[in-house]
Amino acid sequence: VAVGVGAFPVMRRITRRLENLRNRVEALGAGDLGARVTVEGSDEVARLAASFNRAAARIEELVSAHRALLANASHELRTPLARIRMAVELMKDKADPRRKAELEQDIAELDALLEEILLASRLDAVKGLEGAEPVDLLALAAEECVRYEEAELDGQAVTVQGDPRLLRRMLRNLLENARRHGRPPIELRIARTAGGAEIRVCDHGAGIPDPERERVFEPFYRRPGATQGTGLGLALVRQIARRHGGDARCAMGERSDACFVVTLAPG
Ligand SMILES: Nc1ncnc2c1ncn2[C@@H]1O[C@H](COP(=O)(O)OP(=O)(O)O)[C@@H](O)[C@H]1O
Ligand SMILES: [Mg+2]
Structure with missing residues (x-):
């Protein structure tokens, strides 16, 4: 009995430390690459904690090296791309106009891809919002809607605290998707909610089947049949929404149409 009573607090301590370790493992799995545990004592649990810390540090290192590589490569590719664009520009009437237009289209797509990779890696690199201001x-x-003939805007005035350039980018990506992958009319709604603001962009296309509603937010994921685009648009939308204390998801509209819903924290 004496052993049993004496072992009880020890067990509790071990359980608590294991729970702590499990929380950190889950945090790492959820994407917090800076997750570490404090190593207490010198038993098996402590050794486990120390090896978790080593593994997590290695993962963090590898991921940031990959990100840096991607960002640097994208940055470096912009110079030759600018030269190619210039060369195509100089081809003037000597070239077959159809070939020239195709080339220009390819260059524009490459440029958009590089720009999106750079923006995504910049968002990865800096935590929090720089230059946040009240945004109507x-x-x-x-302003974004006037660029799309088939888009209708409806809603309430809401001010949020945010980066206007990023928020504009987010709206544009959603509107562009509705135009590119959906069918008009496009409906854009802004609403004030208890939690801040909600943006809804719906179109009358076929939408996205349930099993893929999460996957479309993965970087570079494009559904079969999508011909243009980089697959980074929705990943950026979600990154920007989360940066503003909210999130982005794909929802089913009333007529089984495509709806993208973004929530933002209050201003
Ligand atoms: N409004 C929409 N209607 C139907 N499918 C959509 C819509 N928006 C996005 N998608 C699908 O989600 C995929 C990912 O979108 P996105 O990340 O913006 O990449 P991209 O537009 O470059 O293909 C698209 O390839 C498309 O298949
Ligand atoms: Mg897109």
């Missing part, structure tokens, strides 16, 4: 979401949406 309805006004911003109105």
Whole structure:
């Protein structure tokens, strides 16, 4: 009995430390690459904690090396791309106009891809928001909507605290997707909610089947049949929403159409 009573607090301590370790493993799995545990004592649990820390540090190192490589390569590719664009420009009338237009299209796509990779890696690199200011979401949406003939805007005035350039980019990606992958009319709604603001972009296309509604937010994921685009648009939308204390998801509209819903924290 004496052993049993004496072992009880020890067990509790071990359980607590294991629980702590499990939490950190889950945090790492959820993407917090800086997750580490404090190593207490010198038993098996402590050794386990220390090897978790080593593994996590190695993963963090590898991931950031990959990100840096991608960002640097994208940056370096912009110079030769600018030269190619210049050369195509200089071809003037000597070239077959159809070939020239195709080349210009390819260059524009490459340029958009590099720009999106660079923006995504910049968002990865800096935590929090730099240059946040009060943004009138309805006004911003109105400005973006005029670029799309088939888009209608509806909603309430809401001010959020955010980066207007990123928020504009987010709206544009959603509108561009509705135009590119969906069918008009496009409906853009801005609403004030208890938690801040909600943006809804719906179109009358076929939408996205349930099993793929999460996958479309993965970088470079494009559904079969999508011909243009980089697959980075929705990944950026989610990154930007999360950066503003919210999130982005794909929802089913009332008529089984495509709806993308973004929530943002209050201003
Ligand atoms: N409004 C939409 N309607 C139907 N499918 C969509 C819509 N928006 C996005 N998708 C699908 O999600 C995929 C990922 O979108 P995105 O990340 O913006 O990449 P991209 O537009 O470059 O293909 C698209 O390839 C497309 O298949
Ligand atoms: Mg897109």
